[in-house]
Structures are given as structure tokens and as C-alpha cells.
Amino acid sequence: MSSRGRPVVTSHADIERAAFRLFAERGFEGTTLDAIAEAVGVGRRTLFRYFDSKNDIPWGQFDRTLDGFRSILAGMPDDLPVWEAVHRGVVEFNRFDPEADPPHRERMELLLRTPALQAHSVLRYADWRQVIAEYVAQRLELRPDGLLPETVSQVSLALALSGYQLWLADEEASLTDLLEEAMSSLREYLELG
Amino acid sequence: MSSRGRPVVTSHADIERAAFRLFAERGFEGTTLDAIAEAVGVGRRTLFRYFDSKNDIPWGQFDRTLDGFRSILAGMPDDLPVWEAVHRGVVEFNRFDPEADPPHRERMELLLRTPALQAHSVLRYADWRQVIAEYVAQRLELRPDGLLPETVSQVSLALALSGYQLWLADEEASLTDLLEEAMSSLREYLELG
DNA sequence: CCACTATTGGCACCGAGTGTCGAAACACGA
DNA sequence: TCGTGTTTCGACACTCGGTGCCAATAGTGG
Numbered sequence A, B: 001m002s003s004r005g006r007p008v009v010t011s012h013a014d015i016e017r018a019a020f021r022l023f024a025e026r027g028f029e030g031t032t033l034d035a036i037a038e039a040v041g042v043g044r045r046t047l048f049r050y051f052d053s054k055n056d057i058p059w060g061q062f063d064r065t066l067d068g069f070r071s072i073l074a075g076m077p078d079d080l081p082v083w084e085a086v087h088r089g090v091v092e093f094n095r096f097d098p099e100a101d102p103p104h105r106e107r108m109e110l111l112l113r114t115p116a117l118q119a120h121s122v123l124r125y126a127d128w129r130q131v132i133a134e135y136v137a138q139r140l141e142l143r144p145d146g147l148l149p150e151t152v153s154q155v156s157l158a159l160a161l162s163g164y165q166l167w168l169a170d171e172e173a174s175l176t177d178l179l180e181e182a183m184s185s186l187r188e189y190l191e192l193g
Numbered sequence C: 001c002c003a004c005t006a007t008t009g010g011c012a013c014c015g016a017g018t019g020t021c022g023a024a025a026c027a028c029g030a
Numbered sequence D: 001t002c003g004t005g006t007t008t009c010g011a012c013a014c015t016c017g018g019t020g021c022c023a024a025t026a027g028t029g030g
Helices: A012-026 A033-041 A044-050 A054-059 A062-074 A082-093 A104-113 A114-140 A147-169 A175-191 B012-026 B031-042 B043-049 B054-059 B062-074 B082-093 B103-113 B117-138 B147-169 B176-189
Strands: none
Touching: A012 A033, A012 A044, A012 A054, A012 A104, A012 B062, A033 A044, A044 B012, A054 A104, A054 A114, A062 A082, A062 A114, A082 A114, A082 A147, A104 A114, A104 A147, A104 B103, A114 A147, A114 B062, A114 B117, A147 B147, A175 B031, A175 B082, B012 B043, B012 B054, B012 B062, B012 B103, B031 B043, B054 B103, B054 B117, B062 B082, B062 B117, B082 B117, B082 B176, B103 B117, B103 B147, B117 B147, B147 B176
């Protein structure tokens, strides 16, 4: 089917590896697309056929994980309170493969500590949030663009981000634990007084 | 003191007005810096002496409002539960001048509906979040970069964003009301008193 | 009238991103 | 074996945002 025509000379994974190596050496801003293209052994123009922008390279194939996220949420028992279902779903979604290459920690460090990527990433988070908003809407029979689904999706992202932030600050920390702690510290915070 | 040297030929407000007019006509992406420079009657190079980037123009003089935000929080009674002090502070901070030019609604519509600005804005939110994290840390005698202050600042932003989102969707809505509703819907969602 | 000073604006340059188009490299059927 | 169709590749030219540099400008004050 797709075996006709000129064969591809590279892949998302190829580019990702070469790019991460350069990012580690010279930093994200210090690495030009020309340098990546050269390292991969491909024309600069070709990079854009695999990734929409330089900012998208560190994200890899993130889109593909969203179906998995949807499944995780859909599989949550209906008798679980919505907030707990969402919370467990988020925690589950962030159980990454410890053998991943590039390592999850390296990827997230790049994404969350590089200003240009911090900024660009909100555009990627949007799809992730949409998954949550739709789940909440479906569970509570609301419109996905209503206040509660929207709020929940934003707050879930907020909790994940602060969990990741602390995780990055501590080499030994467990991401799962920190995501749990973020949620429980929010609950305590709101119960004060 | 500052009256020596060549006098300025424009101002932040000048540029902002000209830019907003063009953004309204041709959209943000469709407006080049050359066009703005020409409309203001100034060299393109000069624009960068007033704003760090094109993305910063819609934000205007946002930095300057942060001191006000700090004062608002500092003025909150100490016997108020922290979460409520922060919440009231956020609501108070978002009481904008209805006569503002450009109008607050137009500005926020641009900022929250233009992808490039949605992305870039997280870099501006960072300072705003820092104000909250520091207040929470001070009130609870914690480090500002600890989990709770970080989480609270992220969640406060999340609540504000979802309030704004719904506000933009409804011409008649009150931002203050929606910020209140965002907080109360979160509390219900988390099944708290 | 002469320094001094701060802003301006032009120029050259870099890097990301896009549109276009011909060429390369394969599979397949004649 | 030789086209033919198909798909990817890569080069080129171009736009736009952003930066470094520097001379010119237009004031103030002695």
C-alpha cells in the first residue's frame, strides 16, 4: 500500500534522537534546524515533513498517546467519583516507560525548562485537556465547553505541571507520588479555615 | 533628569493603539511589524525598544500591574483562610477599568484566542504566578518553590483561565461572577464543604 | 556655540517556516 | 527490460521576526 514511490530515508525517531543529542550538547536555542538536518543526513526541508516545527520535535509522537489517555479514562469505573476518576487517569497516563529513549526525564526537562518550549507546549496541552473535558462532560451530562469541564481540565493540567516541576527538581523523586501529593495538597489547601 | 538627549517620538500606548487597530483589521498573524511601524510612523527597529517582541504588544504594560497585585494580597486580612485570600485577590486583580483603551475584552480575546499568544502568554503568567506562590509561602511559612505554593499558583491560573474562557464566550457575562463560579465549581467537583 | 546625552533608524545578518517544482527512487504492469 | 505511476526528497527563493551595530539626529546645559 505505502510501499510504492520513493522510500523514506529517515523517521520521527531518527530525527528525535539526533535532535536530542544536539540539544544536550548546545542547548535547544543553540541548535539550528540546519544542524539537525545535517546530523540526520537529510535536507532541512525534509524535517518539516516529519515535524511541524522545531518546537514539536521534543514532543515526539505525543498525539498518539492521547487515544491511550481516552481509553484509560473510559475504563474508569462509573461508581468512582468523577474527580477521582480523572485524577487516577492522569496519574496512570503519566506512568512512562523507564527504558524510553530519549529518557522521559530528559524530554520533560527540555520541555518544561526551555522558555520557547514552555510557551509552545500549551498548544499541545490543549488536546490533552480536551480529552479530560469530554470525559467530565460525558460523566456529568454537561457540555464539554461548559464551566465545570473547562475548569477541571485546566486544574488537572495545573496539578500535573506542579507535580512535574517538583519531580524535575529532585532526581530521586517519584512522579506518581508527586502527582498524588499535588492533588492532596490542593484538597488540604481548600479545606483550610 | 530624563529630558536630556533626543526626545522620544512615540510611546507604548501609541504603538499599542496602532497595533490593535491593525490586529482588528487583518488579524494578529496577518499584521507584520513593518505595517505597525509604518502606522506608528516609526522605524521597525524602534518597536523593539518599546516591546521585546510582537507577542508582547498585546500585553501592554502588564508588568506594572504586578505590584498592584502584590499590594492587594498583602492587604488581605490574616484571619482569612489562605485559599480565600488568594481567591479574593485574584478576583480583585481582575476588576478592570471599563473605560480602558484598548478595551479589556478586546485585549483578552486577542490574547486567549490567538494560538501564538496563548503560547507566549505562559511566559507572562509566570511572574503573576510567582506573586501568588510568594504570598502563599509567606502566609504558611513555606518555601515559595515548594509543592503547595507551586500548586496553588498553577491552580489559581487555571481557575482564572477557565473563567476568562467562559467570559469571552458570553458577551453579557460578568468576569467577576465567572471567577467566583469557577472556584465554587471546583470545590463542588472535589466534593468539599 | 560647543559638548554631552539619549533616542532613533537604517543596514546587514540570522534562523524559522512556507510554496513550488523538478529530480530521485521505488513498485508494478506491459 | 522498459516505461509508468507514485511518493518522497531536496533545492531554491522568499517572508517574517528578531538582533547587533553604528552613524545620525535632536534635544539639554554650560
